[in-house]
Amino acid sequence: MKIVIDANRCEGHSRCYSLAPDLVDVDDLGNAFVLGDGTVPEALEDKAHLMTDNCPEFAISIEAD
């Protein structure tokens, strides 16, 4: 599983960072970016779904392997 953040949609709410800081980080403006290449360790798959389901800008998507 891999997460992808659409930088054009992200408006810096930072809710993904608050829910899954092991998967994403935010820049100086609060805009999110994935850590590493976005690959989600199995143990964090629930977190990946949770942060995706809480993004008010629909900026996060999950790509299955």
Place this chain on the structure above:
Amino acid sequence: MSDTADAQTDEAAKSSLGPGICPVTDLATDYDMFDPDYLRDPFSAWAALREQDCPIAHTERYGGSWLPTRYDDLQAMAKMVPELSSKAPLVIDLPDALVKENATGYNAAAPISADPPEQGWTRRALLPHFTPKGVVKDREYTEKLCHELIDGFIDDGKCDAAVDYAQQIPPRVIARKLGVDEGMVDDFIEWVRGVLELGLQEPELRAKYRDIIREFFAAEVADRRVKPKDDLITALCQTEHEGELLPDEVVIGMCNLQLVAGIDTTWSSIGSALWHFAGHEDDRRRMVAKPDLWNTAVEELLRFYAPVTMARNASEDVDYGGVTFKKGDKILMNFPGANHDPDHFEDAHEVQLDRQKNRHVAFGIGIHRCAGSNLARMEMEVALKTWFERIPEFTLSDPDAVTWAGGQVRGPRTVSVTFG
């Protein structure tokens, strides 16, 4: 939106009543954002509107405005830039005689009172101070403040959770962050209510407090230009755009925004949450038993009791969802209504403290997403956690005495509670 064949037929049948007016019931054509019944329970009004085939209501009251109620409409309308302009985000404009050129548009309260491109550079100046990392240093102060406030009333066995607690937190946090005298919080509260709450329908009162706030920050900005400090006003004074320092009027407006938008709104959220727990014993006990739920609980309370409705102006005639916003029309960005749309939130009418799917839009969406959202979220979390640590048992002393302020910021203005 009328996106079914039946709805479109109905829409056509009603066209004799005039374009741009949605002629369904009184609520759809004559809602009143200051009606005490609406303020107590806006949820059933939004539900009724949403279920009709034309869920964008209109009223002629207070100069006229539109009220969308569906999540999808709010998502779409937030992206309609620059057709829906944010230059005058209050729903009632000041009469021309009270308008001041240096206190309108992007000088007024950027970035919320600006459209691109000014919106972009003013927002970039502000955001680094309000990211989750940017508000870490405000957290320790907020925790200490919450404990001190509770120390002041815990032995009484009761307090007004809105006035003695919720209302006291955001003005002090933002005063300290800006670098202004925390001893002036009672003045700040008076000024902000004068602009946003009491002054919304009283133009002269609003202009008076607008001037007081601008004069106050003009002196602070002048002071920081010659005596820099370690505070947000100084940081804004030192920010450059295209090689030039931000103009004084813009910095004054940005400080105005911090005060006006950062106080009334957050205290409404904290107050609503405490009102909820005081009247819902099952939810209160659940949070006492499971404090690890605070992350989802704060978001759910933000969803359910979202306090803020900013306005936009149509900068041209805009056809949308079966209605026409005429150039100059006010549109209330009803994000609180969107948060109750059952098409997007399962059991939207219920507070579910562990709600997992929660794309709520309490802080708005798009380019005008609340710049201070992560400061507000932190304040709310700290205020509630600290309260629950100290006062796990509390009930409403007089449920009928609770009053709700309205207009563009909804929240309880008095919440008397008894401890134990």
